[in-house]
Amino acid sequence: MTTNTITLNNTVHMPALGLGVFQTAPQETSAAVAEALRVGYRHVDTAAAYGNERQVGDGIAASGVAREEVFIESKVWISDYGYDSTLHAFDKSAAKLGVEQIDLFILHQPLPSRFDLTLDAYRALEQLLADGKVRAIGVSNFMVDDLTRLLEETTVVPAVNQIEVHPYFQQPELQRLHAQHGILTQAWSPLGGITSYGGAARSTFDDPTLTEIASAHGKTVAQVMLAWHLQQGRSVIPKSVKAARIAENFDVVDIELTPSQLAAIDALDTGVRGGPEPSGITLENYGMPIPEA
Numbered sequence: 001m002t003t004n005t006i007t008l009n010n011t012v013h014m015p016a017l018g019l020g021v022f023q024t025a026p027q028e029t030s031a032a033v034a035e036a037l038r039v040g041y042r043h044v045d046t047a048a049a050y051g052n053e054r055q056v057g058d059g060i061a062a063s064g065v066a067r068e069e070v071f072i073e074s075k076v077w078i079s080d081y082g083y084d085s086t087l088h089a090f091d092k093s094a095a096k097l098g099v100e101q102i103d104l105f106i107l108h109q110p111l112p113s114r115f116d117l118t119l120d121a122y123r124a125l126e127q128l129l130a131d132g133k134v135r136a137i138g139v140s141n142f143m144v145d146d147l148t149r150l151l152e153e154t155t156v157v158p159a160v161n162q163i164e165v166h167p168y169f170q171q172p173e174l175q176r177l178h179a180q181h182g183i184l185t186q187a188w189s190p191l192g193g194i195t196s197y198g199g200a201a202r203s204t205f206d207d208p209t210l211t212e213i214a215s216a217h218g219k220t221v222a223q224v225m226l227a228w229h230l231q232q233g234r235s236v237i238p239k240s241v242k243a244a245r246i247a248e249n250f251d252v253v254d255i256e257l258t259p260s261q262l263a264a265i266d267a268l269d270t271g272v273r274g275g276p277e278p279s280g281i282t283l284e285n286y287g288m289p290i291p292e293a
């Protein structure tokens, strides 16, 4: 089984669908990654802040799949922003992952209140790219104003902006800005996982429109959500620790949603964010030390 590949704006190829490991406990991560690679995934999305980069590396090593066949994506946490600190953040992440080169290395959040530090961190990513330590660079949770300023003040256009996108929160204006600049939209919580954490009132998994479309295709609601993203050109990184769901989430390439089904899912957008307001992220309330390797 395969999934489609996306060509990033610097010509690097990235599998469109990867395994996410946010909230995957370190002791479960290696097995989840190895299982994903066994069923055909070739892309894993982790982050320094998830505390499981080492176990992602262990899972890749245990899988027997060659390092160069796996696209590894990781993120710098805000506590490591600043030029030298971000260069060192790469050393920490690479050592924990057990690799020389990270395929895609991104800033986890903008720090609107310390955009100077954010810009210095991004300039460090540009240096890592020039040095061949990473194959592509990007950002996450950058809103229109953050991205506009970054584009004005730095040189390399980010390859991706990883943002919250699922049927209930779609950020169309930001996605249009990405398209104008050749920035790939990578959807976090692509299944709307964030809509169900903590027993939220309205979960995408129970949505009647999605349920109806899923039954028309003989597929699950999760598979329909992933097909919707992929057909609209987004990268997706669904998270699961369960082997059956890891396989289910990868078995989506043969689904062809009709234009009216795509439009029906587009119409589910509530405009209400599930995750934290990106502008509210500060060093004071979200800073935490990222351990040495």
Ligand SMILES: NC(=O)c1ccc[n+]([C@@H]2O[C@H](COP(=O)([O-])OP(=O)(O)OC[C@H]3O[C@@H](n4cnc5c(N)ncnc54)[C@H](OP(=O)(O)O)[C@@H]3O)[C@@H](O)[C@H]2O)c1
Residues within 6 Å of the ligand: 019, 020, 021, 022, 023, 045, 046, 108, 140, 141, 162, 163, 187, 188, 189, 190, 191, 192, 193, 194, 205, 220, 222, 223, 237, 238, 239, 240, 241, 242, 245, 246, 248, 249
């Ligand atoms: N950049 C950022 O700020 C940011 C923020 C959030 C997430 N992310 C990235 O995006 C990835 C995915 O986001 P996410 O983990 O929040 O949400 P998600 O992938 O949309 O949903 C994950 C949740 O859905 C469950 N699940 C997975 N597959 C399922 C299926 N086929 N049927 C029913 N339930 C299913 C999982 O539980 P089980 O594990 O028990 O199966 C988990 O509770 C993360 O792992 C991370 O890599 C990035």
